[in-house]
Each structure stands twice: as C-alpha cells, then as structure tokens.
Amino acid sequence: MYQSESLIRNHYNNINEWLEKMTAKVINEKNAEAETHFRNIGITFSTNSETARERIIPFDLIPRIFTFSEWSKLEKGVIQRAKALNAFLADIYNQGEIIKANIIPKELIFKKKSFEVSMFGFTPPRSIYSPIIGIDLVRTNHNEYFVLEDNCRTPSGVSYMLENREIMMRMFPDLFHTNRVTPIDDYPTRLLQTLMSLAPIKCNSSEPVCVLLTPGPLNSAYYEHSFLSDQMGIEMVESTDLFVEGEYLYMKTVDGPKKVDVVYRRIDDEFLDPLCFNPHSVIGIPGIMDVYRTGGVNICSAPGAGIADDKAIYVYVPEMIKFYLGEQPILENVQTWSCDKNDDLTYVLDNLSDLVVKEVDGSGGYGMLIGPKSSKSSIEEFRRKLSTNPRGYIAQPLLDLSFSPTLIKNQVEGRRVDLRPFCLIGENAQLSSGGLTRVAMNEGSFVVNSSQGGGVKDTWVLAE
Amino acid sequence: MLSRTAEYLYWISRYMERAETNARLLDVGYRMSLFPNPNGYNNEWESVLAASGAIQGYKNKYDIIEQKKVEDYLFFDEDNPSSVYNCILNARNNALVVRTSFTPESWLAINKTYQEILKLRNNNFNASDLPNLTEWTIEQVNLFRGSLSSLLRNDGYNFLYLGLFVERADNSARLLDVKYFVLLPKPQYIGGNIDNMQWSILLRSLSSFNAFRWAYDGNVTSTKIADFLVLNSDCPRSLSFCIQNIVKHLTNLTCSPEKVTKIYNTLKDLNTKIQEEKIESIVDFGLHEFVTQFIHKISSVDSDIQKEFFN
Numbered sequence: 001m002y003q004s005e006s007l008i009r010n011h012y013n014n015i016n017e018w019l020e021k022m023t024a025k026v027i028n029e030k031n032a033e034a035e036t037h038f039r040n041i042g043i044t045f046s047t048n049s050e051t052a053r054e055r056i057i058p059f060d061l062i063p064r065i066f067t068f069s070e071w072s073k074l075e076k077g078v079i080q081r082a083k084a085l086n087a088f089l090a091d092i093y094n095q096g097e098i099i100k101a102n103i104i105p106k107e108l109i110f111k112k113k114s115f116e117v118s119m120f121g122f123t124p125p126r127s128i129y130s131p132i133i134g135i136d137l138v139r140t141n142h143n144e145y146f147v148l149e150d151n152c153r154t155p156s157g158v159s160y161m162l163e164n165r166e167i168m169m170r171m172f173p174d175l176f177h178t179n180r181v182t183p184i185d186d187y188p189t190r191l192l193q194t195l196m197s198l199a200p201i202k203c204n205s206s207e208p209v210c211v212l213l214t215p216g217p218l219n220s221a222y223y224e225h226s227f228l229s230d231q232m233g234i235e236m237v238e239s240t241d242l243f244v245e246g247e248y249l250y251m252k253t254v255d256g257p258k259k260v261d262v263v264y265r266r267i268d269d270e271f272l273d274p275l276c277f278n279p280h281s282v283i284g285i286p287g288i289m290d291v292y293r294t295g296g297v298n299i300c301s302a303p304g305a306g307i308a309d310d311k312a313i314y315v316y317v318p319e320m321i322k323f324y325l326g327e328q329p330i331l332e333n334v335q336t337w338s339c340d341k342n343d344d345l346t347y348v349l350d351n352l353s354d355l356v357v358k359e360v361d362g363s364g365g366y367g368m369l370i371g372p373k374s375s376k377s378s379i380e381e382f383r384r385k386l387s388t389n390p391r392g393y394i395a396q397p398l399l400d401l402s403f404s405p406t407l408i409k410n411q412v413e414g415r416r417v418d419l420r421p422f423c424l425i426g427e428n429a430q431l432s433s434g435g436l437t438r439v440a441m442n443e444g445s446f447v448v449n450s451s452q453g454g455g456v457k458d459t460w461v462l463a464e
Numbered sequence: 465m466l467s468r469t470a471e472y473l474y475w476i477s478r479y480m481e482r483a484e485t486n487a488r489l490l491d492v493g494y495r496m497s498l499f500p501n502p503n504g505y506n507n508e509w510e511s512v513l514a515a516s517g518a519i520q521g522y523k524n525k526y527d528i529i530e531q532k533k534v535e536d537y538l539f540f541d542e543d544n545p546s547s548v549y550n551c552i553l554n555a556r557n558n559a560l561v562v563r564t565s566f567t568p569e570s571w572l573a574i575n576k577t578y579q580e581i582l583k584l585r586n587n588n589f590n591a592s593d594l595p596n597l598t599e600w601t602i603e604q605v606n607l608f609r610g611s612l613s614s615l616l617r618n619d620g621y622n623f624l625y626l627g628l629f630v631e632r633a634d635n636s637a638r639l640l641d642v643k644y645f646v647l648l649p650k651p652q653y654i655g656g657n658i659d660n661m662q663w664s665i666l667l668r669s670l671s672s673f674n675a676f677r678w679a680y681d682g683n684v685t686s687t688k689i690a691d692f693l694v695l696n697s698d699c700p701r702s703l704s705f706c707i708q709n710i711v712k713h714l715t716n717l718t719c720s721p722e723k724v725t726k727i728y729n730t731l732k733d734l735n736t737k738i739q740e741e742k743i744e745s746i747v748d749f750g751l752h753e754f755v756t757q758f759i760h761k762i763s764s765v766d767s768d769i770q771k772e773f774f775n
Contacts, residue, residue, distance in 0.1 A: 041568070042560065042575050217560055230564040241466050252467045254619060254773045255719035 011067050011462060012405075014179055018172075019062065024410045027061065031407075034059050034167050043163050043223050057160065058455035060406050063168065063175075064417060064437045068464040074137065074145060074421065075431045077330035080321060082133040082423040085152055085308045087324035089129035093119045093304065098323055104316050108340075109307060113361070116269060116304025118276055122293050125198045126426065129302040132191070133423045134158075137331070139402040146334045146399070148418065150317065152309040153301055154266045157436040158422050159224035162187060162231075164458040165434070180463040182433040187422070188231035194426035195232075195262050201295035202247070208261035211235045211251060213242070215267045215283065225266050234264075239271070244287035249297040262298045263288075269303045277303075311360040311394050312338060335397055339390040348395040349386060352379050355395040356446075357386070370446060372398050401446060404457065406439055416440045418448050419459065434459045465619050465719070469565050471774035472558040473620050474627035476574070479558070480605050481631040483551035487601035489516050489639075490538050492669040494594050496662075497531060509534045515642035518544055535594055540585050548601055552581050565620045570611035577604040602671075618718075625713040626769060633706035633762045639666060640693055640703075641755045663689045670701045690751060691743035703758055704738045710765065711735050723772040730768065734761050 008016050035056065038044070044054040066074075091097050092109055099106045109115055134155025136148040165184055169176055192210065199208035214225040216238050229236035241251050242260065250257035270278040276289040291297045307313060315336050318329040337344035337355075348355060357369040369382040386393055403414030421435030437457040438448035448454040489512050496508035509529050513519040518537065521544055526533050541547045556578040563571045580600075589597065609628075615621045663686050667673040670693065679698060680688045697704045711731060717724050746754045 039579055040572055040576055042563075042571070217557070222560075226560070226563050235466055235469075236564050237466060238468070241468055253719070254465050254467055254470045254623075254717075 011065050015062065015065065015175075018175060019405075019412060027407060027410050030061055030171050031059075033171060034061070037167050037170070038163070041163070043159065043227075057450045058441055059164065059167070060439055060441075060455050060457045061168075061171075062405050062407060062412070063458040063460045064404050064419075065460045065462065067462055071433075071461045073330065077145070078133075078135050078137075078421055078423050078431050079429045080325065080327060080330055081135060081147065081150070081317060082130075082425055083429060084317065084321040084324050085133065085150060086127065086129055086425060088313075088320045089152075089302070089305060089308050090123060090127045091324070092307070093129075094121065094123065098320065101323065103319050103323055104313070108312055112307055112310055112312075114269075114304065114306035114310055116307075118289060118293075119302065119304040124302045125200055125298055128198055128300075128425055130305040130308060131194050131198060131300050131425050133425070134420045135331075135423065137419045137421070138334070138399055139419075140400050145331060147314075147317070147331050148334055148399075149311070150309040150314060151420075153268075153306045155420070155422065156221040156224055156266075157420055157438075158187065158432070159227040160456050161422070161432065161434055161436045161459065162227075164436075164456055168458045179460070182461045182463050184432060184434040187432050188228060190424055190430060191228065191264075192232040192234070194424040194428075195264055195300060197426035197428075198298050198300060199261050200292075200298045203261040205261070209234075209259060210262040210264060211237045211242075211260050213237055213239065213263050213265040213267055215271065219266075221266065239267070239283045239285050242285045242288070244285060244291055247291060247294060247296045249285070249288055249291050260297060262300060264300050269306065272299070272303060311358060312340070312391070315394070334399060337395040339386055339393040339395065344395075345386065345390050348393075349383060352383060354398065356398050357382055357393055357395045360392055360394060370398065373446070398446065401440075404437070404439060406441070406455075406457075408441070408443075413443070415443075416446055416448065417457070433461045465565070465623075467774050469562045470619065470623045471770070472562040473565060473623045474630075474769070474774075476555045476558045476562070477624045477627040478631040479551040479555035480574075480608050481628050481635065482546060483548045483555070483601055484605040485631075485635040485639075486516055486538050486546060486548050486551070487598045488669045488671070490535060490594060491598040492665055493531075493534065494598075495665055495668065511642060512538070515639060516546060517638070518546060521545075535589075535597075539597060548597075549581055549585065552578055552604075567611065567614040569614045570608065573604075573608045573611040577608070580604070622713040622716045623773075626710060629706045629709040629713065630762060630766050630769070632701060633703060633710065634759060634766075636670065636693065636701050636703060636706065637755050637759045637762070639670065640690070641752060641759075666693075672699060672701055675699060687743055687747060690747065694746065694751075694754075695738065695741060695743055697739070707731070707735050707738055714769075720773070727765065727768045727772060731761075731765060734758070 038056045038059065044056050088098065092099070092115075096106070098104050099109065130152040132155060134151040134157065136151070137145045138148050139145050162184060195210045196208050199205075210232070211234055212225055212229040212232075214222060214236055216222070219225070226236055235251060237251055243250055243252065243257075245257070249260045249263070251260050265272065267283070271281050271283050273286060273289045274281045274284045275286045277284070288297065288299070289303070292299050314333065315338050318333055321327055321329045337348050339345045339348055348357070351371075352369070353371045353374075355371045357371070359367045369378060371379065401416040401418065404417040405412045406415040408415070417437050417439045419435050419437050422432040424430050424432075437459045438450070439455045439457055440446060440448045440453070441455045442453055445453070450456070493508050493512035509531060510519070513522050513529070513534060516538055522529070522534070522537050525537070525543060537544050538547055540549045542550060544550065556574050559566060559571055559574045584597070584600070612621070612624060615624070664673065664684060667676050667689060672692065676684075676689065676692050679692060679696065692699055692702065694703050696702050697708060699705055711728065714724060714728060714731070
C-alpha cells in the first residue's frame with residue numbers, strides 16, 4: 001500500500017481513510033463477526049495435525065487492491081502462460097516438438113512420475129489438458145510481478161476468493177459504494193461454461209452433464225468441492241457413485257443410472273482408475289480411462305497434466321511461450337537454479353545460506369529450506385539431500401515479497417503477500433477478476449501457506 | 465439425485481427428529497422426578513432410558529441410575545449413539561456431504577446447532593439446566609424444519625420428509641409403548657389418577673398437551689389420549705398422521721415409479737386400517753400388540769426404502 005516510507009499509493013487512499021475511522025472496538029467486533037461467519041458456513045480446512053481437525057484460516061479485514069491497468073497486464077500474462085502450458089502438454093503427449101528442438105531435455109519429462117504414459121497419443125477435447133490453472137504471483141520491490149509457481153492439476157482456494165468478498169460486502173457495504181470493485185461472483189458460472197465447452201466427442205447434448213469428483217469429507221479442500229458444485233448446480237460425487245458400463249460413465253441415482261459427460265475431478269491421478277494407475281487403490285472408478293480415451297467422457301484436468309507444473313519444468317515456461325506462441329513472456333519467472341545442472345548445483349551449494357531450496361514435487365510450503373532463516377544444522381541437512389538427489393530440488397533467491405497492510409492486534413502492520421488468480425480455458429480463455437491473496441501473518445515470515453500460519457485477504461480489482 | 469445423496473438426506477432428518485425426541489424424553493424424566501414417587505412405579509429415569517432404547521448402553525457404563533448421569537448419557541455422551549450430541553453430530557456430518565442438495569439456510573441451521581452444542585458441551589451443566597437444554601434442542605430442530613421450507617420441492621425434499629416421518633412414527637409408537645409397559649408395570653394402576661397424570665406427562669413430552677385440551681372436551685382419560693396419539697390425524701405426532709405423511713412423501717417421489725408402487729403396496733393396508741379403526745377396538749385388541757405391529761411395519765418400510773433407493 002505504501003509507495004515509499006510514508007507515501008500512500010493513490011488507489012489505497014479510500015481504504016486508508018476508512019481504516020483511520022475504525023475504532024479498535026469496531027475492528028474487534030468485525031473480526032469476531034468474520035470468524036463466526038466462516039465457522040457457520042463451514043469454510044474450514046484440515047491440517048496435518050491431528051489435534052485441531054477443523055481450522056479456519058485467519059481473515060484480514062484490509063483488502064488488497066489492484067488498479068485496472070495493473071490487473072490488465074497480469075491478465076494478459078497469466079492467460080499467455082496458461083495457453084503455453086496447455087500447448088506444452090498437447091505437444092509432449094503427441095509429437096514432442098519441444099524435445100526435438102532441444103529446448104527441454106527429454107529425461108526431465110519422461111522420467112517424471114507426473115508424466116502419464118497412458119495419455120500418449122490421445123488428445124482431449126479442444127486440446128485442453130488443464131482447463132483451470134492457478135498461477136502464484138509475487139511482487140517484489142521493483143513493482144514487478146513474477147511467477148512463483150504454476151498449478152495445473154486441481155488448484156484450490158477459489159472458494160476463499162469468493163467467500164472473502166461475500167463477507168467484506170456483508171460487513172462493510174459502504175466500502176463498495178465508494179469504491180468501484182469489479183465483481184467476481186460469476187466465477188462459478190464461468191467455470192461451468194468452461195467445463196460444458198469441454199464435452200467429449202461422443203456427447204450429443206448441448207447441455208453436457210458435469211459432475212465434481214471429490215475424495216470425500218476428509219479432504220482438506222472439501223468445503224471448496226461442495227461450495228463449487230453447489231454454486232454450479234452439479235452433483236458432487238465420490239468415486240463409489242460412479243461406474244463404467246459399455247462405452248460410458250454413469251452415476252448411481254435414485255432414478256437409476258445417469259450418463260456423465262464431464263468429470264471435474266478434484267482427486268489425484270493415481271486414484272482415478274485402479275485398472276490403469278494404482279491397482280491397490282480402493283477408491284477410483286475401474287474402466288474410466290478406457291471411456292475417457294474413447295471419447296465417452298472428459299476428465300478435467302487430464303490425467304498427466306501435473307507434469308506441466310513440475311518445478312523442474314517451471315524453469316522452461318518462458319521458453320515454451322516463445323516456442324509455442326511466438327510471443328515474448330509478459331510475466332517473468334523468478335530466477336531459478338535447477339540442481340540437476342552441474343553449474344547450478346555448484347552455485348547452490350556455495351550459496352545455500354542465501355537461497356530458498358524447494359523439492360520439485362513438494363507443495364504446501366513443506367520440505368523447503370529458507371536459507372537466510374535457517375539454522376546451520378538444517379542447512380547442512382539440505383546440503384546432504386542436494387548432493388545425493390540433485391534432480392529432486394530447485395533453488396531460488398529469497399524474494400523480497402511486497403508487503404500489504406494487515407491488522408495485527410488492531411495495529412496496521414506490513415505483512416508479506418502473494419497472489420493466486422484463477423485462469424479458465426475452454427472455448428474461451430479468461431482470468432478471474434480477482435484472486436486469492438495469501439498473507440504471512442507472522443512478523444518477518446515469508447511463508448504464506450495456510451498450513452503454516454498464513455491468512456487470506458479480499459482482493460480487489462478496481463473497475464476502469 | 466444421487467442414491468447416496470438421497471440416503472444422507474433421509475438420515476439427516478431422522479437424526480434431527482431423534483435429537484428432539486431424546487430431549488423431550490429427558491424433559492419427561494425431569495417432570496416426573498418433581499412428583500412424589502409412589503410404590504409400584506419404576507424409577508422414572510430408568511423408564512426414560514428404556515424409552516430411548518439406551519438402557520443397555522447405560523448399564524454397561526454406570527452401576528446406578530441417577531439423574532445427572534442419565535442426563536449426561538442421553539444428552540452429551542459420545543458413547544451413546546442416540547445422544548442428542550451424537551444425533552446433531554451425525555446430522556451435521558451428513559449435511560456436510562450433501563450440502564449441495566440443501567439451501568444455505570438449511571445448512572446454516574444444522575451447522576450453527578453443531579457449533580453451539582460443541583460450546584454447551586464444554587460448559588459444566590447442572591441438573592437444573594435440563595429444561596434449558598431441552599428447550600434449546602427443540603428450538604434448534606424447529607429452526608432446521610423451518611429452513612426446509614426454502615428447499616426445492618423435488619425428490620430430495622421428499623426423502624427428507626420420509627426420514628422425518630419414519631423416525632417420528634417409530635418414536636411416537638415407542639413412547640406410547642413405554643407409557644404402557646414401563647411406566648405402569650402393575651395393571652391395577654391403569655385408569656387411576658396416577659395413570660392419568662402420567663398420560664398427561666406423555667402428552668407434554670410430545671408437545672401435545674394444550675393441543676389435546678382443544679381437541680377433546682371433558683375429562684382427560686387414557687382412551688381419549690390413546691385416540692389422540694394413535695388415530696387422530698389432526699395431531700402431528702399421531703401414528704395416523706405419520707403414516708399418512710409417509711404415504712404422501714413416498715407417492716410424491718418422481719423417481720422410479722415402480723419402486724414407489726412396490727413400497728406403497730406394503731403400506732396401503734396399514735394406512736387404510738388406521739383411518740377406519742376405532743380406539744375401543746384397538747384397546748380391546750391390546751394397545752401394546754397394536755403398537756408392536758405398527759413398529760414392525762415401520763421398520764420394514766424403512767428397510768424397503770433403504771434397499772430400493774439407496775443401494
């Protein structure tokens with residue numbers, strides 16, 4: 001919000017006035033109201049800890065604001081990236097031009113667990129493998145946005161984007177009278193349109209039947225699954241509700257079997273089909289892959305889409321954009337060292353205490369080393385891990401993430417934030433007019449993940 | 465509608481109904497404990513346990529039957545599958561799975577109830593808090609039922625109401641039975657003042673005391689009360705009312721007409737009989753026998769519904 005030490009960026013003026021008028025008492029009341037609201041609607045998540053099964057994510061009352069022109073640039077950049085990632089998937093599961101052109105080494109792709117052999121030679125409807133992509137962005141002090149990570153499988157968090165806005169509108173209606181905030185509540189409709197535009201070849205209906213496939217109530221994103229299916233008006237199914245007969249996929253209803261055209265799956269590849277992936281899996285729908293490959297059903301995202309958000313592939317996304325789209329990347333990557341390259345590895349080992357090291361298959365802020373914040377012993381531990389398995393890691397500089405004003409014990413303090421907007425690609429490519437802003441609530445912290453003390457904020461895009 | 469969704473909806477309203485019945489039963493025990501305890505009567509708390517079907521579980525856990533422990537067992541105990549706490553927990557967990565078939569209002573009604581009972585559970589309560597707990601439960605269940613009016617009148621709605629009336633039919637029948645065979649073990653008391661007093665308590669426990677006064681003139685007699693609770697289709701807790709509503713919501717289902725007809729055929733006779741029967745002939749036949757048959761019938765309807773629609 002601050003341009004320099006004390007100068008407030010223009011578009012935050014309104015919010016600043018509003019903040020100054022709020023008393024500590026009102027802030028406390030509103031915080032309690034938000035917490036009760038989140039508990040009542042059940043927007044909770046599970047953590048790895050056994051003790052607190054249902055937690056709510058801390059919500060910060062101060063919105064994060066983007067101007068129209070700031071957002072327009074992000075929008076173009078994210079859509080460009082999402083298109084390139086889909087083109088990459090279509091390529092590697094077919095001709096593999098990018099490998100023939102020596103841009104990406106083939107062992108980086110074919111040896112990955114997330115590369116799905118059974119997808120070889122099959123192209124899903126409209127060549128879209130990953131119709132919902134969440135791109136994690138950070139701003140550094142140069143006022144420039146960098147891509148930290150791509151999420152091409154089943155990015156979550158969109159329910160927070162929508163519910164954060166709902167609670168803000170409910171608690172502070174006046175703010176929305178005085179600020180022209182672009183609405184986001186049409187996201188579920190757009191998601192449904194996207195899914196419907198991806199009907200399989202053998203579907204004749206103009207209104208394909210879509211379902212959301214969830215692993216069940218114990219999954220940490222379960223609230224989001226039920227929220228989205230409810231908002232879209234589609235069934236939320238578990239794998240036991242589905243079965244394959246002949247060339248099609250059906251769900252068990254009180255009225256007998258009903259054909260399903262598009263499955264928006266929120267479960268991992270390996271639990272999709274025990275006949276194809278994990279024979280020991282008790283969940284999954286036997287035969288769904290056969291139906292999929294013969295055009296009886298579409299699975300969104302496609303099995304094997306995860307290879308595109310692998311952290312080792314991430315390094316090559318700017319190259320992909322040039323290769324497939326013939327364009328210059330609008331959004332840059334964060335500088336990244338791939339530890340499988342000898343030169344990079346040497347550099348990383350020499351500078352471990354200044355770098356952030358991540359597992360290429362890791363997520364949720366687990367299994368990473370933040371060099372400047374770590375003890376000697378954990379740095380040495382990572383040195384050993386890197387030397388034995390260099391291919392499993394990448395390293396990045398510790399970014400000076402931008403701060404956003406955050407209420408901490410009723411005082412406004414700066415806390416580090418990132419941003420995940422959601423990109424939809426079906427018949428059209430479009431970006432949500434907002435996103436999920438995650439905030440590291442602890443002073444000095446760089447980790448915004450909700451599993452590790454991160455909070456969330458409403459994210460505004462001002463209308464032109 | 466998914467079969468699993470239908471099943472969960474059916475059970476949500478069963479659990480909510482059961483929570484109310486158990487809370488009302490506790491209230492019956494509480495009221496009876498305020499009256500002098502004459503010889504020949506079982507301990508009122510034992511009858512309450514029996515009526516709730518929880519006596520075996522309770523005895524496995526406690527050696528003596530006393531108010532505070534019974535209250536705790538029936539209201540909060542996690543070991544008792546039918547405790548108010550467990551009913552609300554189960555209803556809420558089911559609702560979580562099928563909230564897409566609910567309106568936000570009905571989800572909120574259940575989830576708020578759950579959030580509140582978690583808090584109630586952490587407060588130590590006194591025996592004299594019981595009327596408040598009962599009142600709270602009834603209020604919450606009413607909130608839930610009220611929220612159902614916001615639902616689409618589709619099959620989900622009918623499955624919810626099927627669950628509600630199957631559970632209520634079973635609960636009302638059991639309460640009637642308990643009145644006859646647990647509260648009054650000695651036949652010579654039947655028709656006496658104490659007998660009538662206990663019938664009145666039964667009416668209160670079924671939220672029907674005032675309604676009964678308006679429906680029948682003159683003295684409170686056990687025959688009139690039996691008529692009210694078994695045959696009077698104006699009384700929303702009578703066996704007759706429940707069975708009519710089971711038939712109504714069953715035949716309103718638009719899915720699988722042949723399954724509906726199949727289940728309806730097994731119910732038709734009972735439904736006709738209960739509309740035409742006179743209370744005198746039921747009493748002659750034996751109220752207990754009548755009620756036992758009724759409970760069997762409801763239970764077989766329940767298993768038919770589960771078998772036909774949920775598997």
